[in-house]
Amino acid sequence: MTISSAPDQALVLAAIEQVWGSMLFATAEAWPSDRAADFETGVQAQIELRGDWNGRLVLTCDSDVATQIAGAMLGLGPEEELPELDIHDAVGEVLNVVGGSVKGALVGTWALGLPGVSETTGAPARDESFVVSWGDAPVYVQIVPDAA
Amino acid sequence: MKILIADDSKVMRQIVLRTMRQAGFGHHDFVEAVDGAEALDKVAAEAPDLVLSDWNMPNKTGIELLRALRGSGNTVPFGFVTSEGSEDMRATAATAGAMFLIAKPFTAEHFESALSEMLG
Numbered sequence: 637m638t639i640s641s642a643p644d645q646a647l648v649l650a651a652i653e654q655v656w657g658s659m660l661f662a663t664a665e666a667w668p669s670d671r672a673a674d675f676e677t678g679v680q681a682q683i684e685l686r687g688d689w690n691g692r693l694v695l696t697c698d699s700d701v702a703t704q705i706a707g708a709m710l711g712l713g714p715e716e717e718l719p720e721l722d723i724h725d726a727v728g729e730v731l732n733v734v735g736g737s738v739k740g741a742l743v744g745t746w747a748l749g750l751p752g753v754s755e756t757t758g759a760p761a762r763d764e765s766f767v768v769s770w771g772d773a774p775v776y777v778q779i780v781p782d783a784a
Numbered sequence: 785m786k787i788l789i790a791d792d793s794k795v796m797r798q799i800v801l802r803t804m805r806q807a808g809f810g811h812h813d814f815v816e817a818v819d820g821a822e823a824l825d826k827v828a829a830e831a832p833d834l835v836l837s838d839w840n841m842p843n844k845t846g847i848e849l850l851r852a853l854r855g856s857g858n859t860v861p862f863g864f865v866t867s868e869g870s871e872d873m874r875a876t877a878a879t880a881g882a883m884f885l886i887a888k889p890f891t892a893e894h895f896e897s898a899l900s901e902m903l904g
Contacts, residue, residue, distance in 0.1 A: 658889035710798060726795040732840070733888045736867025740887075748840060748868060750792070 641743050642689035643779050645766050651737035652768055652777065655730060660708040664775075667767035673759060673774035678702070679724060680756040681731040684749030685739065691781035692749075693738065695731045696760055701773045702727050724753040785903065786813045788832040790823035790849065791865070792841045796888075800836060800865055806892035809903050820844025824852055827860060834902065839866035839873070847880060854881045863898060865890065 640647050649666070656664040667673055675698035684692045697705070706718050706726035718726075728751035739746045765776040787804070791797045797816050804810060815830050817823035821843040827835065835853075839846040850862050862882050866873075869887025877885045884898040 655889055658891070706795065709795060711802065722795055725793050729793045729796050732793070733867045736869070736888065739868055740870045745872075750840060750842060 640741065643685060643691075643693065643738050643742065645779065647738055647741055648693065648734065648777055648779060649766070649768065651734045651741075654737060655733050656768075656770075659730065659733065660705060662708060662770065664768045664770070667769050667774050669762075673762070673767050673776070675699075675759055675774075676757065678756045678759065679727050679753060681724075681728045681751055681753045683728075683731050683735045683751045685735060685746060686749070687742065687746035688744050689781065691779065693731060693735055694760070694776075694778040694780055695727065695734070696756060696765075696776040696778070697727070697770065698773055699755075701770050701775060705730060705770065728753040785833040786815065786830060787834045787836060788815050788817060788823060788826055788830065789836050790817040790820065790826075790841065790846065791838040792819050793838070794818075796838065803890065803892050803895055807895040807899070809895070809899060812903065820846060820849035823849050827853060827858060832860060834899075835860055835862045836865050837862065839864055839868060847876060850877075850880045850882060861902060 653664045656662045677699050678696055679699055679702040680696040682692050682694045702723050706723040709726045732751045735748050739748050760776045760778055765778045767774045767776055789797050789800050801814055815826060817826045819841045837846040837849060846864055864877050864882055864885040867888045874885050886894045886898055
């Protein structure tokens with residue numbers, strides 16, 4: 637992983653690829669920019685990063701994708717169900733590990749917050765995100781600096 | 785042996801437990817704590833032989849937990865299982881008295897390597 641002074645798309649994508657592969661046993665690939673990536677009800681996880689750059693990483697996905705991510709993380713079969721609280725917990729922990737990996741690749745002193753997870757309606761704007769694949773579904777990632 | 789797993793994520797506590805079983809340590813007894821403050825209480829109440837703790841937790845972080853334990857004279861073997869594994873954090877952990885730091889994402893081999901000498 638390259639060393640940077642602030643989180644950027646390449647760094648966060650590398651962290652996601654690592655987490656997808658080692659924790660979720662899946663492959664993350666860039667989502668084609670001309671392919672639709674909409675959903676109506678989703679889960680959004682956020683985690684703050686503080687240091688030379690201040691802001692947060694945000695991960696948003698469809699509710700079914702969140703359920704699949706939680707199942708993959710826990711090694712569950714397709715018939716096994718999880719309570720919503722555990723699904724949110726799993727998605728937040730995925731972002732926590734991504735954030736930890738990003739933090740480890742940044743030069744300087746940084747602090748990582750605790751992940752927060754909530755329900756969301758609709759996908760973020762494409763021009764404010766980059767999109768990676770979870771199987772055949774999109775996962776939105778945003779690197780959001782604090783408002784000046 | 786009794787092993788205390790401290791992590792504010794229930795899912796991560798389950799994954800640590802599963803990975804300990806995969807590493808061949810499933811025959812030990814496990815207790816759980818949801819944050820550093822509860823872990824401090826459970827160390828006193830349960831007298832575990834080993835603490836596996838997350839670093840970044842509400843109420844009391846893992847490093848605050850370790851410093852509180854050592855500050856009170858408790859020498860329970862202590863290892864971090866955390867999403868952050870920078871050299872600075874490893875040095876801070878070692879200075880405070882941690883045996884090891886396993887960075888997430890981890891594998892059963894990481895646990896075997898860190899714990900086989902102690903847990904057999």
